[in-house]
Amino acid sequence: MLPLITPGYYAIHTYTWLCIYWMLAASLRFIMLIGAVNFAHAGFMGIGAYASAVLMMNIHCSFWITFFLGGIISALLGLGFGLITLRLRGAYFFLVSFALCEIIRISLSSYWIGTLGGVTGISNVPQPNAVLGVEFGPDSLNSFYLAVIICSLVLISLYVIENGYYGKILKSISESEELCQSVGINTIKYKVVVFVIGCFIAGITGSLYASLNERITASDFTYSLSMFILVCVVLGGQEHIWGSIIGVIVLVIIGEEARSTALFEPIIWGVSLMAVMLFAPRGIFGFVTRFASLAMKRSSSSLKIGGDKQWLS
Amino acid sequence: MDTNWAQLIIDAIQLGVIYTLVALGLTMIFSIMNVINFAHGEIYALGGFATYYIFLRYLSTYLGGPGFINYFLTLGIVFLLFILLGFFLEKAIFRPFRGNLLGGLLVSVGFGAALQTAMTLTFGPETKGVPGMFSGRLVVLGAAISGQRAAVVVLGAVIISGLYIFLKKTKIGIAMTAVSQEKEAAESLGIDYSVMSSLGLGIGCALAGIAAVLVVPVNYVDPFVGHAYLMKAFIIIVIGGLGSFVGCLFGGFILGIIESFGGYFLDMPTSNIISFSIVISFLILRPKGLFGREEK
Numbered sequence: 060m061l062p063l064i065t066p067g068y069y070a071i072h073t074y075t076w077l078c079i080y081w082m083l084a085a086s087l088r089f090i091m092l093i094g095a096v097n098f099a100h101a102g103f104m105g106i107g108a109y110a111s112a113v114l115m116m117n118i119h120c121s122f123w124i125t126f127f128l129g130g131i132i133s134a135l136l137g138l139g140f141g142l143i144t145l146r147l148r149g150a151y152f153f154l155v156s157f158a159l160c161e162i163i164r165i166s167l168s169s170y171w172i173g174t175l176g177g178v179t180g181i182s183n184v185p186q187p188n189a190v191l192g193v194e195f196g197p198d199s200l201n202s203f204y205l206a207v208i209i210c211s212l213v214l215i216s217l218y219v220i221e222n223g224y225y226g227k228i229l230k231s232i233s234e235s236e237e238l239c240q241s242v243g244i245n246t247i248k249y250k251v252v253v254f255v256i257g258c259f260i261a262g263i264t265g266s267l268y269a270s271l272n273e274r275i276t277a278s279d280f281t282y283s284l285s286m287f288i289l290v291c292v293v294l295g296g297q298e299h300i301w302g303s304i305i306g307v308i309v310l311v312i313i314g315e316e317a318r319s320t321a322l323f324e325p326i327i328w329g330v331s332l333m334a335v336m337l338f339a340p341r342g343i344f345g346f347v348t349r350f351a352s353l354a355m356k357r358s359s360s361s362l363k364i365g366g367d368k369q370w371l372s
Numbered sequence: 373m374d375t376n377w378a379q380l381i382i383d384a385i386q387l388g389v390i391y392t393l394v395a396l397g398l399t400m401i402f403s404i405m406n407v408i409n410f411a412h413g414e415i416y417a418l419g420g421f422a423t424y425y426i427f428l429r430y431l432s433t434y435l436g437g438p439g440f441i442n443y444f445l446t447l448g449i450v451f452l453l454f455i456l457l458g459f460f461l462e463k464a465i466f467r468p469f470r471g472n473l474l475g476g477l478l479v480s481v482g483f484g485a486a487l488q489t490a491m492t493l494t495f496g497p498e499t500k501g502v503p504g505m506f507s508g509r510l511v512v513l514g515a516a517i518s519g520q521r522a523a524v525v526v527l528g529a530v531i532i533s534g535l536y537i538f539l540k541k542t543k544i545g546i547a548m549t550a551v552s553q554e555k556e557a558a559e560s561l562g563i564d565y566s567v568m569s570s571l572g573l574g575i576g577c578a579l580a581g582i583a584a585v586l587v588v589p590v591n592y593v594d595p596f597v598g599h600a601y602l603m604k605a606f607i608i609i610v611i612g613g614l615g616s617f618v619g620c621l622f623g624g625f626i627l628g629i630i631e632s633f634g635g636y637f638l639d640m641p642t643s644n645i646i647s648f649s650i651v652i653s654f655l656i657l658r659p660k661g662l663f664g665r666e667e668k
Contacts, residue, residue: 149473149474159652330486332481
């Protein structure tokens with residue numbers, strides 16, 4: 060683990076990847092604020108990634124444009140999908156998002172093979188174009204800074220939205236949707252907006268990933284990735300955006316450590332997950348703040364796992 | 373090339389029966405405990421390995437020689453073993469998550485990953501198969517079907533019917549149905565939810581295990597087959613409705629048709645997309661599935 064603290068290729072590489080995961084986790088958690096567990100989150104990332112790569116390679120668009128276009132295309136798909144499915148209840152939405160993730164994966168690997176590369180995907184994705192003399196290469200320091208800046212902007216934006224007036228409405232919707240509707244709030248509209256924002260962020264994360272990783276395949280964006288991010292969010296604690304950040308760090312560390320005992324890695328992962336769910340269901344952040352809230356007699360958030368009947372019901 | 377419609381339909385039925393069994397297990401677990409058991413596929417795979425070891429062990433040691441008796445004994449043993457497995461899992465892992473969809477989902481994900489690795493370490497990652505014992509071929513309406521596959525259909529149908537009778541006619545079955553529909557009302561009538569919960573998971577696991585017993589002589593098993601079956605179960609459950617028996621049957625049949633006809637007329641990716649698109653369409657048009665019940 061020491062390499063993570065000392066500067067060098069390994070540290071830069073890992074931290075860049077942390078930024079990618081942080082953006083995914085924070086945006087997934089954002090969507091979960093309205094009670095929807097989006098199992099297709101990785102799929103939306105994939106759409107952004109492929110869109111960005113294809114646009115850059117086929118019409119020689121600048122990364123700085125395709126970066127946002129990737130997000131917009133994902134957001135549009137999210138809009139269509141969300142309008143149709145967000146009125147479904149928890150388990151059904153979860154299953155249908157699973158279906159969507161698979162549809163995206165199959166489509167990306169089986170159709171338009173000339174452009175999308177089929178199963179082998181796209182290689183040699185162009186890097187972000189140089190700006191003001193600043194060059195971006197794979198695993199370069201500048202790319203790392205770029206990832207950090209984008210990630211910070213995303214996290215700060217999500218935090219601001221969540222803690223502002225908008226966020227309060229979202230919290231009410233997640234606690235009692237019917238009550239909100241009865242006072243005239245168009246809950247579907249809010250849910251769709253939140254979902255679209257989450258998909259947009261997943262999309263731009265994908266665009267960034269495509270360039271930083273230099274190659275993408277459809278199997279990079281399966282429901283396994285969605286599940287991994289979901290675990291990060293829950294394990295870290297859903298109540299606060301810091302939970303997602305912590306969760307990613309913990310899971311990546313566990314992943315790195317477990318890799319040394321390669322065969323046992325999934326067992327360690329699986330058992331750790333079970334242990335956390337059984338003993339600390341509110342995640343690490345929840346575990347830590349439990350003492351704080353006891354001390355300050357604050358009421359606990361409705362987002363806790365297992366407490367609220369409305370949650371995914 | 374003439375299309376052998378009967379062949380396609382027979383294949384559809386055969387696929388449908390197996391998928392339905394797995395889906396029934398999953399929907400039963402959901403309707404009693406309100407949990408989507410993401411480890412269901414791994415339990416199916418475990419059933420496949422159980423078949424391999426029990427059946428071959430019986431072959432070599434006790435009763436000698438492959439035979440019908442061995443096979444049916446294997447069926448019964450796996451059934452009982454997996455009911456016990458379900459009881460154990462419910463008490464060990466799932467109890468705190470009854471009614472907690474997200475929590476139960478994640479804990480089953482963890483369990484599934486651990487189980488899959490445990491199976492890989494214990495049994496090895498290679499595929500394993502079991503010799504079929506029903507020989508011969510039947511010809512039904514111009515479609516050829518091997519004896520073993522016919523056995524799959526017949527046995528599967530018997531099991532499904534048995535489950536239906538259990539749920540509708542026996543006291544315990546009716547109690548389970550009651551719990552799945554109106555948990556509080558059932559409890560107020562004296563039904564013990566904990567027992568029902570354990571039994572629900574037990575039967576759910578048993579169904580997955582039995583499906584594997586039926587499939588392994590025809591196909592193979594390795595530690596990684598689980599997820600494919602889990603996905604099929606998801607599709608069926610969404611089409612048919614979470615918590616609906618008849619819906620599972622219907623969904624299983626539809627999925628069998630899609631895969632059988634789709635694999636023949638189209639290519640696999642497209643038929644997969646059709647399956648998933650139908651899922652989405654159903655959820656749009658009839659969110660509760662064709663026969664689904666209202667969720668609490």
